[in-house]
Amino acid sequence: MACTGYDFGKDVQNHLDAPMPWIGMYVAAASLICSLAMAADAFHGFRSNKFWFPSKYFSLNATFLALLAVSLKLPVDLTGRMWAVTDRLAKISSLILMSIAIGNFMPSLGSMNDKEILMNVTALGILVLTVIVNVCIQIIQMRHFLDRRLMFAEEIVALIFMFLLLVMLGSLAIMVPTTKKYLKSKYREMLKMASEEELAEMGKLTFDQLRIMVKKYWVMAETSSPQFVIARSATCTASGVICLLIALVLAEARVRTLMVYKTFRRTASYYDSSTNWILLIHSIGVTLGTIAPALRWFTAINFKCSEGGKKSTFKDELKIETYWTQMLDEWKESSLSWHIRDRKWRKLLHDTKRPMLSFFVGVQSMVVLASKLVRLISVLFMSPIISCFHNMRKLKNVSDSNTSRVHQVSESGSNTEPDLSRYVLLLEGEVLLPQKTLQNIWNQVDKVIQIGKRQQPKNLIDLLKKFGDFRGVREFDCDEVPSLHIHEPPNCWSLPLVTLTSIAIALPNISTHNANRLLSSVNEGLFFVKLVEKCLDRHGDLVSIRNAADVVWVGVELYSKWQDKDLNEMSLKGRESKEILQELSNKAEKTVLEFNRDVKDFLMENPLNWPGKVIAANSMYRICRNILLDYEGDRPWTDEGLFTRLTVMIADILAACLTNLPRVISIKCHRNAINHGPKKARQAALLLGESREILQILQQHRTPRGLHPDHAAYIEKWRTFREQEN
Template sequence: MACTDDNFGKDVQNHLDAPMPWIGMYIAAASLICSLAMAADAFHGFRSNKFWLPSNYFSLNATFLTFLAVSLKLPVDLTARMWAGIDRLAKVSSLILMSTAIGNFMPSLGSMNDKEILMNVTALGILVLTVIVNVCVQIVQMRRFLDRRIMFVEEIVALIFMFLQLVMLVSSAITVPTMKKYLKSKYREMLKMASDEEQVERKKLTIDQLRAMVKKYWVMAETSCPQFVIARSATCTASGVICLLIALVLAEALLRMLMVYKTFRRTASYYDSSTIGILLFHSIGVTLGTIAPALRWYTAINFKCSEEGKRSAFKDELKIEKYWTQMLVEWKESPLPWHIRDRKWRKLLHNTKRPILSFFVRVQILVVLASKLVRIISVFIMSPIISFFHNMGKLENASYSSGSRVQVSELGLNTEPDFSRYVLLLEGEVQLPQKTLQNICNQVDKVIQIGEMQQPKKLIKLIKLFGDFRGVSEFDSSKVPSLHVHEPPNCWSLPLVTLTSISIALPNISTRNANWLLSSVNEGLFFVKFIEKCLDSNRDLVNIRNAANVVWVGVELYRKWHDNDLKEMSLKGRKSKETLQELSNKAEKTVSEFKRDVKDFLMEDPLNWPVKVIAANSMYRICRTILLDLEDDCPLTDEGMFERLTVMIADILAACLTNLPRVITIKCHRNAINHGAKAVRQAALLLGESQEILQILQQHRTPSLDPDQAAYIEKWRTFREQEN
């Protein structure tokens, strides 16, 4: 009976152990995903010349914490038999991968709000402490066999470094909210300073002035980016050193294992050969993951070794700035977050809270001091090497720089403005090296160049046809009787969409010309919608813009206006006047039916009309206006009518696009450090895409409208009528 039970137990155990190699492959896959995400961050950083390598893909969140928890299954598995060299090495590599991952997580704290930081750091702390406790339990339980525990020293070192990485990350997390408040305050001050400078200058900005303005705000946004500020901090620098040391520990362990066992194929665990895959992907992850922390460490050291950093001569290097401990001090002095009625309990809890937080303040100071000491030692070691390469670079560029200065002085050319005054720094930070500042400015040039390669060629050709903005006032006549007591206002895009619909519905127009106009207006609407969304801050014209968007989908994709086939209308072989009359009648019928059937008092406001009715009212008025002009003018051929409408479209587009400099400026003025860089990038891209358009518009005299008036087509029309 006992023998039967033993056989049954062995059979059950064998069935339970059978899927372990598949679980090992799952662990290896999770490790590979983390490795690829860290590699993607490194690739993106190199590609964008951000050598501090921001965390865009591999960041501290629930997804990657889950993947890391899976990849850490070996260290937390207390019952698996893993005594072979390759098995122990796979366990050690798991701990080292976790340490490397924490080092890569550091800058991503800058992209989170306070609640996200608290939740994610807490989750990471629970995971790390769980791993440490499990490994310690296993060591205690197996203490009789420590003499046979391979890689024991490396395992302990990996545990210590993993805990230190967690301490560094928590220390940085405590600083982030205070740091962001300081940066926001400084950013607002600098925005005001920059805005005041622009008001002193000319109102009409040239392309070169726009380019300089975008660079100015780009420097402000990039240097105040919370991720960049964390990446150049003392704790992140120390974390980079730990990543380098822990990578060397893994390299030593791999080399020693190879020298002792001559192979990486010996395994005694139930994970079988999948242990080799786990070790392989962990090693790849550590190698790729060390790139970002090491480069951040080098970048911070390079700042200190630069000429700007040497001016401080390490003075006050060990000073603890206020922002490192301000949050803990505020928590210490603030009242309890819970409502407790009993005064004795409140006093007891408050008295308990104060010494605990005082202890954490001292720990924070100790961590920051240690991090700064690591940075000083790093500077001392690396300074001769960095200085050597700096001097070599200066020698190579000396002749070129000398010739450039002579050429500039002889030609009397203006040098680029000094953007160093727009760099945002925390207290105690050294000024960024000139090369780093130049790299930041070069990023703007690259974005603008990308925009230049995407310039809308067909739109540019259309804009060249515009005359003196007459089409802005001529597309809708006050002589046309209204179909309703109240008329809906116009936005820029609605008359453009309506005029284009009419143009491609005209008879005897070649398909090539119709397609060209359609493509040109489509390119123009990209800019028009961008301008409308940016300048319509009160969202008064949202419904009018929606009407234009709905109509344009049908016109562009299906050549239909409200289910009326425009291409079929153009092939009926009739005159332009008849086509205009048909479109006008159908539009009038739509508005009249709406007016007759709807009794809701809310619909008395044309801003609340259905989009189909708003579009129909626009079609009715524009068709009637053109028909009135046909009665006054000499009869036009179909081609002549098409050309006339094309010029009218070009006039409206040109008038709208005169707002581009203001939109670029507004994008640059975005008052948010988390989204400022994204907004300035949009402004730089927009400048590149619209550069030739701006050059065309600057060659013509534009009406002297107030910027707030120039944003709306109705204001343009009023101004033109008064001018006439």
Template sequence: MPGEVSDIERKLEAPMPWIGMYVAVASLICALAMAADTIHGFRGKKHWFPSKIFSLNATSLTLLAVAMKLPVDLTTRMYAATDRLAKICSLAFMSTAMANFMTSLGSMDDRDILMNVTALAILVVTVVVNFCVQVIQMRQFLAGRKMFAEEITAAAFMLLSLLMVISSAVMAPATKHYLESKYHEMMKMASDEQILDSMEEGDFLFDKLRNMIKKYWVMAETSSPQFVIARSVTCTASGIVSMLTALLLAQAEIRLVMEYKGIDAATSLYGWSTKWIVLAQSFGVAVGAVAPAIRCFNAIKFKCSGNGKRGFRDEFKIDAYWTQMMVEWRESSLPMQIRDRKWRKFLHKTKGLILSFLVRVQILIVLCSTAVRYMFFCIATPVISCFHCLERLKSIFSSSKSQVHGISESQAEIQTEIDLSRYVLLLEGEAELPQKIQVDICKEVDKLVRTGKKQQPKNLLSLLHRVGNFKGLKEVDKNQVPSLHSQEPHKCWSLPLVTLTSIAIALPNIPKKDVSWLLRSVDEGLFYVKLIEKTLDKKGNLANSRNAADVIWVGVELYRKWQDNDLHETSLKGRSSKETLQDLSSQAEKAIVNFKRQVRDFVMENPLNWPVKAIAANSMYRICQRLLKAYEGDYLQADERLFEQLINMIANILAASLTNLMRVVIIKCHQRDIKKKEKNVREAALLLGETEEILQVLQQHRATARSDPDESEFIEKWCNLLIKRKV
């Protein structure tokens, strides 16, 4: 029997090294995610390092739970030096991970914060309890336990990091609510109504739009909840703890390597995998300490600047948002219905006592964090001052050089830069941001605009140069064709564009290069047209028509097919243009008649419920019939001449639609959704850069295109407007 038991134990213990490798891989994934966030922060010059990949969520918590396998293992004997180092690595890794994803609390709603922080607290407390159990059970042998001081210090740092996370989580909802209200109030001040007014004056508005985007970008960036948490005292203190943890681990590893000439001194069941756990988690601590450390040094640099200096009393003042949520809970009624007044009174008083205690704990954590930051500030100030001196010498040298060679490009930009300091959103009692941070935030808009300029649609621009006087737009919408149905679908910009392009491809005797150029041009234009329609169609009346245009365009652009009709083969049949139009018209008419015959439900009588093929066929039929009536006689026999006329009509429709681009830029900046404000302003800056030349081309036609913005949203209103003005 003893032999059988030992055989069973050996078989059970055999996979332990592979379990250790699983722990190492989970740790490495977390480390790479932290490194990716750090690289993203450097590339975007966001030195508060927002959490995008490694954030506090179910995935990261699961990976960290796997990475904490060694500290929670109570049964495996881990007495050797490398085994002890592996446990210290795990504790340090957990502390570093918490410092990295602390800012992600700002991107969660209140419920997610509660659930995720609770799960994190359970995980950390479990690790600490297991550590305490090991210490208590092995207290007789602590004198010979290797690196016990480092282990207990790492556990203390991990608990401190958890307290910082919990304190920030309590503060986050109040700050988000405050900044959201302030953001909406600032939006009213920042809205540039004169932009729409100056559209009537015919001035080119590229610079005004860029300055407007900068205002909203400054508001969006400075009110970002992640940025707010990153510049808080708890986050700064967490960065200091993270640096101390990294130093603690570094000295433990150096001691081990010097004493044992390596990290192979492992005797536990995890065997050779212990070394890989140490390497993976040490790498995680090293790369994970970068972002918290830079956040910390930026906070110190901020304090060293003139804007960040505050008196000692103000420094240790606790602002209301730190305890606002708990104070509101304390003063609110009980969440449950209890009829007995005495019990209600007892429970309410108990709740008040508990929350009063938690408020004092929160105040103590904030005061301690402030004290830690203040001490670190006193230590690091000489180093920061040296860096400031070097920066001043560098600026003096560059300015003297520019006096010889003329004003530099960056100085020229500064001369034209507008003052955006009043659009910086700060918490109550928070010191102003340094000018350098504000300038860096504004430079991000210029960078986005330059990126957009590199992606300008060249084919679309060449097509827009063929815009006439919008007469072709009227031809598309003349109501002189009897409808095949009792109702008509709502008209959008993209569907007639797709239909006219399909007709142009089907025309005979047209050079392939001209057809390919037209397809590329319309494809580039449809990207912006769809964006315009999606932004302006707030009621969703055009959803079906837009969907029909999208589905049909996939067939036309990729396969040269309109529904099941091969447009390329149609162009090779040698028919005249008139016969081609009649053929397309008859196919579309047949599709509509079949649709009407198959309809049995009154719901389908509403054009909003039509299938995409019926909507596309209706558009093809009406446009073909209008062309046949508008260009009767010898004109249709000249294929190239009709092709040129179709190009002119397509260009007119595109130009008329793209006059709404400035409205789209403004609407994107005016979005009130606080969660999407940064994304929307970023998209607006890129869109402005991409469409700069388009706006310049349309500027030439502003006299013709000038209209009330509400009248130029959709093609029906445009055509009615042109008919009134007799263009």
């Protein structure tokens, strides 16, 4: 019976162990995803010349914490038989990969709010401490066999470094909220200083002036980015040294193993050959993941050793700025957030809180001091080597720099640009960034503008060359057309454009080429028009009007239909333009009148609450009736002549709307928040490049004098102003 029981238990165990190689492959797959994400961040940093390597793909969140928990399956396995060389290497590489991941997580704290930082750092701490406890339990339980435990020293070093990196991440998490408040305050002050002159000259800004303006805000956005601030902090740069050292620990373990055992492929665990894949992927992940932290450290050291770095005393280098401990100090002095009625308990908890937070302040100060000491030692050690390379590079590039300077003069027409270094946002104790770093930031603006230039709307530019003096803004509608309702819905820029284009392509005897070209031109123009409307209609008063235009345009552009009218069929030969205008007008009038007759809701008395179909129909009715008035006058229009007139009218409306582009670009810069500043600044630079020729065309026809910039944002204000002029 004992033998039978033993056989049964062994059979059950074999069935339980059978899927372990597949679980090992699952661990390898999770590790591969993390490794690729870290590699993607490194590639993004090189590609964008951001050698502080922002966390764009690999960040501290639930997804990557779950993947890392899977990749740590081997170290937390207390019962697995993992004493062979490959098993031990795979276990240690798991710990080292986790350490490298923590080093890559650090900049991502800048993109989180306070609650996200607390939750994610707490979750990471629980994960790391769980791993440490599991490994320690296994060491204690196997203490009688430590003499046979391969690479025990490397395992302990990996645990120590992993815990140190967790502490450093926690140190940064305490610093980030205070730093963000300081950056927001300083950003607002600098924004106010930068915008005073521009608002007065907004209607007169040239392309070059707008380029300088975008550069100015780009510098502010980049240097105040919380991720950049964290990446250049002492703690984050010091973590690069630890990541580099721990990667060398894995390399040493692999080399020593190869020299002693002559192979890596020796396993005794139930994970079988999957440990080979885990070890391979972990090694690749550690190598790729070390790039970003190590280069952050090297960039900081290079800056300190360069001529651009400000020379400071030993005392200044080791000074602990207030923002590192300010949040802890505020917590220590603040009252308890819990509502406890008993005064004695409140006093006891408050007295307990103070020494506890004092201890954490001391730990925080030690971490920051140690990080600054590591950076200082690195500078002293690396300074001779880096200085030697700097001198060699200067001697080599003297002639190249002269040639480049001449080329820059010929490109820009001047050899100087305004000094934008005063728009760099720095924390307390930080010295000015090196000129090369600032130059990389400025060059990014020009690169994005060049990308925008290659995407300029050619059809729209050709259409804008036809506009005259904005007369179409006033002429597309007139007061002589009787209203269908006691309240007229207001116009936005896009609605008359969509309506006029629908009429133009429905006219007979117009070539398909001309109709399609107009359609493409207006489609390109509506992209910029929508930007203007969305940006300048701050209160959203015209949202329903814009939505009506969007719905109509989808039918016109994709299906050549205005509501249920096929515009291609209407333009068949044999019909007159007047007949088509009358048919569109009657259809629109019928739609509005039926709505007014059937709807009794008092809310619909406000045209802004009308359905989009009715708003679009009212616009079609008024514009068609306005054009028909000309037919009844002394100037009958031919089909081609009417098409040309509508084209010019469309160009006038587009031109009037796009005179707001400089203001839109400025507002995009002004509305930058420190978390999304670089993204908004990039959008402004891209828009500037896309609208270069548009701005040059519009500069030949300035906005009418006396029209307030706030009024220029609305077509109704333009019409009122033009009527008063006449």
